Amino acid sequence: MNKKIISYAVIFVLMLAGVSFAQSVWWKLPPLPPPEIYGNIVIDRASTQGGVKPATFSHWSHRVKYTCRVCHYEIEFNMMINTTMITEEANVHGRYCGECHDGKTAFGHTKENCDKCHNGDIAYGTKKFVELSYLPSLPNGNKVDWVKAIDEGLITPRNYLRDDAKPIEFERIIEIESPWAGISPVIFKHAVHGKWLDCSNCHPEIFSVEAEATEELAMEYILKYEFCGVCHGRVAFPPKDNCKKCHPQMKHPGKDMQQAH
């Protein structure tokens, strides 16, 4: 065999590897809750222990009014359920939920309101979900195209609670090449994310501050809620039926892979 044939053979084997890998990825797409529950959580780090029902929280109902930055940067809620030290004491003193739930901006921490949060019901407040039906749609997740909703001025969530600063503008677009043959590159836009998030929500814990330097960045982990999947799968739109959002040149996402199986 001459060198040329060997290199073609190598490319062919790599392509097969790419396809079978993609298949296994396709079949591991995690199940999704209905749109009105997507991003809803029931927090129980300390509630049950403290003799009250777990606290319900809905991302869609809050993100209409506040960017992620307000809660996950200013107020310092972790992007991981049951890890923030939220207590009744802190809330009553204006920390955490109490930054807004003070009886002025939103209902306060008084006896008649305990159950509005401590009801253990992940579907609490979903009757109001129809109020979002005027927003542009996207498959799965909340079925809301949150990017268009902001760009078209249909919602104007606050950037900061405590001051009037403008978020840092950073427009760098990153093209992340796949090591797998036949998979189109991922296009990551800082500008889109900057409308919702602070730099520190992603750097340095989730992503390297250097293009193509994040190790093990792959679909398998994204579907396990790591890397892009920290948000895309739990609060921001999930991968299912949205492949082309991140892989804009992918030809027949999903379909090819289902047929190949």
Ligand code: HEC
């Ligand atoms: C705006 C929502 C909200 C309201 C209103 C609220 N809580 Fe909470 N509370 C929370 C959250 C969130 C936590 C943290 C839950 C966890 O980690 O389990 C919490 C935690 C607690 C805890 C467990 C931690 C601790 O401090 O011991 C108790 C007990 C508690 N709340 C009691 C109350 C009582 C009593 C009321 C009404 C007077 C009340 N809460 C009103 C959201 C709320």
Ligand code: HEC
């Ligand atoms: C009004 C406050 C608030 C806003 C706004 C908010 N979050 Fe959260 N988020 C929370 C709280 C509270 C938790 C739970 C923290 C805990 O239990 O330790 C949470 C948890 C999360 C989690 C983990 C969920 C899980 O199932 O483990 C992710 C991911 C997340 N947020 C992403 C976002 C993104 C992305 C945005 C913006 C689109 C956003 N959040 C906006 C308050 C908020």
Ligand code: HEC
């Ligand atoms: C950045 C401000 C802000 C923070 C932080 C915040 N909320 Fe709210 N929340 C609001 C506003 C505004 C409303 C709507 C006004 C109202 O109902 O009084 C609301 C409404 C709610 C509702 C009622 C939803 C409905 O459909 O009736 C619940 C439940 C709730 N919040 C729980 C929480 C819990 C639990 C936390 C903390 C983990 C929290 N919120 C943190 C601003 C906030």
Ligand code: HEC
């Ligand atoms: C939130 C963004 C995002 C979405 C949505 C998304 N991907 Fe990916 N995907 C990535 C990133 C980042 C990588 C890793 C970098 C690369 O390989 O280009 C990747 C890599 C891949 C790879 C290469 C193998 C691997 O695991 O790295 C395949 C195949 C793939 N994605 C298929 C899909 C399919 C099919 C869908 C839709 C069901 C999808 N992706 C949706 C971000 C996304």
Ligand code: HEC
């Ligand atoms: C939603 C997540 C996210 C947010 C928020 C974010 N970045 Fe990034 N950033 C990334 C990813 C992903 C990469 C590419 C990493 C890789 O390819 O390994 C990156 C890469 C970078 C790079 C390297 C660029 C290059 O060409 O080498 C810089 C610099 C950077 N980010 C700065 C910032 C700054 C400044 C902010 C806030 C204004 C910010 N980032 C906010 C996800 C984010």
Ligand code: HEC
């Ligand atoms: C910290 C949370 C977070 C992480 C991590 C994150 N994103 Fe996002 N992303 C968002 C939010 C919030 C939006 C707004 C849309 C939504 O919520 O559905 C968004 C929107 C997008 C969009 C839509 C752009 C448009 O023009 O409509 C793309 C594409 C995207 N993200 C790709 C990625 C890729 C690729 C990665 C990983 C390299 C990533 N994101 C990591 C939170 C995140």
